[in-house]
Amino acid sequence: MEFKITNAVMGVRPPVTKPHPGFLHELGEEGMRKLVDEHYELIRNSDIAFLFPVNDEEDFEQAKKNAADFFIQICGGHPYFNDNRGEPRMVGRHAPFRIDQHARKRWLELYAQLLPQLEDKGVKKEYIQSFWNYLDIFSIWMVNTK
């Protein structure tokens, strides 16, 4: 597996390939929620914590839920995000937050810390790689600040 971070050019939205459904299939919904939970807990102790609702436990838990709902949906699972939040419109939803290259890089690095251990939980390397490739490229879309 190679967790490479593609250079982001602000305003450029490279075509995105959804993660392989095998990722969710092997990880399971609970596994996905645990992954997102752990990512947010790493964020809490990072230099991008200021972007997230770390001072309000209820909002922070809700943020985890929304993100996990989305990832389950994008991996071919139940459309929880559409059910609970409506159309994804991810770029628009990130617009209120000043996301720069550094924030994207850190956000990705925190996922890179967590993904290797999924192999021990029975998720094939190629599926983990496909999830990473999705995060790497789609996160470029969210960069909205120089």
Ligand code: HEM
């Ligand atoms: C693959 C790329 C990404 C995906 C799929 C994604 C997904 C999401 C989702 C689903 C939400 C919840 C939106 C809602 O329900 O309103 C969210 C919120 C958020 N995301 Fe992302 N995100 C991505 C990249 C990033 C990056 C790179 C950053 C910056 C470091 C970031 C920062 C945030 C912030 C600050 C929120 C709001 C938290 C809150 O108060 O709910 N996201 N993201």
